[in-house]
Amino acid sequence: MRGVLIVGATSPLARYMAHEFARLGDTLFLAARDMDELQRVASDVQVRFGATVHTGRFDAAAVETHEAFWQEVLRVLGGLDGVVWVAGTMDGLEDAFREPQAVRRLIDVNFTGAASLLTLAACYFEERGKGFIAGVSSVAGDRGRAQNYPYGAAKGGLSLFLQGLRNRLSKRGVQVTTIKPGFIDTRMTWGRDKLPFLASPQRVAKESVQIILKGKDVAYVPAIWWLVMLVIRSIPEKVFKRMSI
Amino acid sequence: MTSLTLHKQITGWGRYPRALCHLYRPERVGGVIGTLQHAEPNGFLPRGLGRAYGDAALNSEGGIILMERIDRFLAFDESTGVVRCEAGVSLADIISTFLPRGWFLPVTPGTKFCTVGACVACDVHGKNHHHDGSIGNFVRSLTLLLPSGETVRCSREQNPELFYATIGGMGLTGITLEVELQLRRVDTGWMVVDYVRTRDLDETLRTFHERDEHYLYSVAWLDCVAQGRGFGRGVLMFGRHATVDNLPPARRQNPFTIPRKRDKSVPVDLPEFVLNPLSLKAFNGAYYATHPSREGVFVDYNTYFYPLDSILQWNRAYGKRGFVQWQCVLPYENGMENLTRILETAQRRHAYPFLSVLKRMGESSGGILSFPMPGYTIALDFPIRNGLFEVLNELDKIVIEAGGRLYLAKDARMSAETFHTTYPQLPRWQAVKTQVDPKGVLQSDLARRLRLMEVAK
Ligand SMILES: Cc1cc2nc3c(=O)[nH]c(=O)nc-3n(C[C@H](O)[C@H](O)[C@H](O)COP(=O)(O)OP(=O)(O)OC[C@H]3O[C@@H](n4cnc5c(N)ncnc54)[C@H](O)[C@@H]3O)c2cc1C
Numbered sequence: 069m070r071g072v073l074i075v076g077a078t079s080p081l082a083r084y085m086a087h088e089f090a091r092l093g094d095t096l097f098l099a100a101r102d103m104d105e106l107q108r109v110a111s112d113v114q115v116r117f118g119a120t121v122h123t124g125r126f127d128a129a130a131v132e133t134h135e136a137f138w139q140e141v142l143r144v145l146g147g148l149d150g151v152v153w154v155a156g157t158m159d160g161l162e163d164a165f166r167e168p169q170a171v172r173r174l175i176d177v178n179f180t181g182a183a184s185l186l187t188l189a190a191c192y193f194e195e196r197g198k199g200f201i202a203g204v205s206s207v208a209g210d211r212g213r214a215q216n217y218p219y220g221a222a223k224g225g226l227s228l229f230l231q232g233l234r235n236r237l238s239k240r241g242v243q244v245t246t247i248k249p250g251f252i253d254t255r256m257t258w259g260r261d262k263l264p265f266l267a268s269p270q271r272v273a274k275e276s277v278q279i280i281l282k283g284k285d286v287a288y289v290p291a292i293w294w295l296v297m298l299v300i301r302s303i304p305e306k307v308f309k310r311m312s313i
Numbered sequence: 314m315t316s317l318t319l320h321k322q323i324t325g326w327g328r329y330p331r332a333l334c335h336l337y338r339p340e341r342v343g344g345v346i347g348t349l350q351h352a353e354p355n356g357f358l359p360r361g362l363g364r365a366y367g368d369a370a371l372n373s374e375g376g377i378i379l380m381e382r383i384d385r386f387l388a389f390d391e392s393t394g395v396v397r398c399e400a401g402v403s404l405a406d407i408i409s410t411f412l413p414r415g416w417f418l419p420v421t422p423g424t425k426f427c428t429v430g431a432c433v434a435c436d437v438h439g440k441n442h443h444h445d446g447s448i449g450n451f452v453r454s455l456t457l458l459l460p461s462g463e464t465v466r467c468s469r470e471q472n473p474e475l476f477y478a479t480i481g482g483m484g485l486t487g488i489t490l491e492v493e494l495q496l497r498r499v500d501t502g503w504m505v506v507d508y509v510r511t512r513d514l515d516e517t518l519r520t521f522h523e524r525d526e527h528y529l530y531s532v533a534w535l536d537c538v539a540q541g542r543g544f545g546r547g548v549l550m551f552g553r554h555a556t557v558d559n560l561p562p563a564r565r566q567n568p569f570t571i572p573r574k575r576d577k578s579v580p581v582d583l584p585e586f587v588l589n590p591l592s593l594k595a596f597n598g599a600y601y602a603t604h605p606s607r608e609g610v611f612v613d614y615n616t617y618f619y620p621l622d623s624i625l626q627w628n629r630a631y632g633k634r635g636f637v638q639w640q641c642v643l644p645y646e647n648g649m650e651n652l653t654r655i656l657e658t659a660q661r662r663h664a665y666p667f668l669s670v671l672k673r674m675g676e677s678s679g680g681i682l683s684f685p686m687p688g689y690t691i692a693l694d695f696p697i698r699n700g701l702f703e704v705l706n707e708l709d710k711i712v713i714e715a716g717g718r719l720y721l722a723k724d725a726r727m728s729a730e731t732f733h734t735t736y737p738q739l740p741r742w743q744a745v746k747t748q749v750d751p752k753g754v755l756q757s758d759l760a761r762r763l764r765l766m767e768v769a770k
Binding site: 259260 | 317318319338339340341342343344382385386387388389396399410
């Protein structure tokens with residue numbers, strides 16, 4: 069029985085990832101900002117799987133609170149086997165094209181917060197010599213696009229950060245996995261025109277957890293995005309600039 | 314929190330009528346409340362999985378709040394079988410979560426792909442209505458979001474008028490956020506079914522009355538095409554939950570494991586000529602012929618309760634124009650005569666239903682606009698054709714004269730007058746509606762068509 073921390077647990081993707089871990093009998097610590105929602109997600113996992121589920125408030129942008137939060141998780145679970153970072157937001161993207169505060173907030177939640185908490189996790193697992201860290205980044209982090217680069221830049225930063233962590237920790241028996249989902253059928257994509265390869269959060273969650281438990285380094289989910297991004301990354305900047313992808 | 318809407322044409326399960334709506338799909342309870350902040354000239358309506366047939370879950374040029382993502386289980390008491398869950402939880406989800414622990418739905422409609430919140434809004438009935446009544450009887454309490462933004466709990470003790478107005482209230486008294494439901498204890502995932510084939514309507518009804526009381530579940534398939542001597546013949550299906558001892562020895566180890574069926578799907582609209590009187594005759598005749606009387610047949614719960622669910626999008630089989638289900642309930646008094654009139658009128662006017670199901674109903678749950686009342690309920694599926702609605706209007710008249718009524722969850726076309734005449738408790742319901750929703754924020758195409766908020770003339 070493992071103890072797993074899931075950060076950003078109120079998102080549909082995280083919720084179904086919690087289902088997958090709970091199905092395997094893991095004890096969970098779910099963290100998010102919206103405590104009412106978090107309690108609902110936790111109760112759901114408890115009722116469905118009879119799992120032991122703890123909850124705690126976590127604000128990705130409030131970096132100064134991360135140390136205390138981390139200690140609390142360790143205390144409650146009495147040790148930890150894995151951390152899954154799912155927190156992320158596209159809220160405020162429109163403002164982020166013009167306002168410094170907005171772009172900063174977007175980067176804080178999606179990148180700085182992740183880097184902060186995962187640093188604590190990295191040190192913990194490094195010392196124990198085992199465990200796993202998984203971060204949900206995004207295909208948006210593979211290439212800067214006019215439509216969402218503030219978000220993409222933060223996710224790109226997260227991908228690089230995880231890559232570095234992987235390098236650092238692989239020598240110490242700690243697995244770091246980067247998940248790069250494509251379009252997921254959630255609030256972030258709702259109301260937009262037909263998006264290619266739109267996948268349900270259930271499916272992305274299931275595949276992601278399989279990928280994490282297999283100890284893969286980087287994976288696109290669904291896998292087709294590997295090919296899509298290979299093509300998109302290979303378009304020369306000169307051409308890309310004139311396209312509206 | 315951004316909350317985009319999707320401007321889209323949607324329909325009920327019958328694919329008639331169609332409506333252009335603004336679809337919201339909140340993923341959090343806070344998001345449901347937030348949705349109401351938007352400006353929608355035609356107000357809002359909660360919607361589950363769109364399995365109501367007609368316009369009950371449509372709101373043209375208004376907001377539709379899809380509840381499917383508000384689907385968390387909140388609490389379950391293993392000893393009493395009471396579950397508290399969010400309204401968007403589907404019946405399929407309830408079964409897959411609790412059947413392995415020995416609990417089943419207390420009442421289920423003929424599809425499991427619908428939400429518990431909507432089942433309460435329609436006060437759905439199942440094959441056990443003669444025995445247990447509708448789902449409202451098993452609802453312990455509800456948590457509603459009122460148009461004012463206020464969240465209230467209601468039950469038989471707490472805000473009872475609101476409770477009874479919401480059970481069967483078609484989503485118009487508030488958005489149900491949570492439901493507390495009493496589940497039913499079962500020993501297995503299997504049913505024991507006795508099939509009885511009858512020769513005519515008289516025998517059909519007689520068999521019903523003689524045997525019904527001994528079974529938890531009963532329903533009859535009627536051959537509505539057969540005329541003359543075979544008029545009203547059918548196949549009655551009496552069922553009960555199997556106990557472990559009933560099971561063949563090989564199944565006793567895993568009594569809740571049932572075979573998984575491969576889903577089939579209807580990929581395109583079938584052209585109209587496929588469902589002509591001849592093919593309907595052939596279909597009905599074949600069904601009748603292949604269902605002889607047999608006792609003690611084992612079937613899994615999916616086969617018994619949800620025969621159509623394994624054919625995805627079967628509603629497309631009725632063709633591009635869609636179909637309506639006409640379902641009425643007729644009091645027992647003169648029931649035989651009235652049923653005969655209905656079936657004969659349909660036949661005389663060449664309106665042959667593709668599917669016809671007859672059931673017996675027991676006491677009402679007390680829901681003010683609930684459909685069930687003691688009597689026979691018959692449901693007829695008609696593909697839409699020129700002239701069909703005139704025939705159905707004639708059938709409506711028979712129902713009015715008989716003192717019966719039509720089921721709102723299936724209706725797409727009855728007149729406001731018919732509705733006002735046949736739902737005598739409407740003023741009592743309107744009093745609650747006026748109180749909780751004075752500005753008429755919660756609306757639907759059904760509500761406007763039936764002039765739900767007008768006083769009868
Ligand atoms: C094959 C088939 C068989 C059926 N058999 C039966 C049967 O045997 N007995 C029977 O009674 N019915 C039957 N029905 C009808 C069906 O069970 C009901 O219409 C059911 O309510 C549909 O659920 P839904 O989630 O699809 O709701 P929708 O069709 O989306 O909505 C139905 C109504 O519920 C309201 N609603 C939805 N969510 C909420 C909420 N959270 N709060 C308040 N109101 C809400 C909507 O406004 C609407 O008025 C059958 C339907 C099908 C397709």
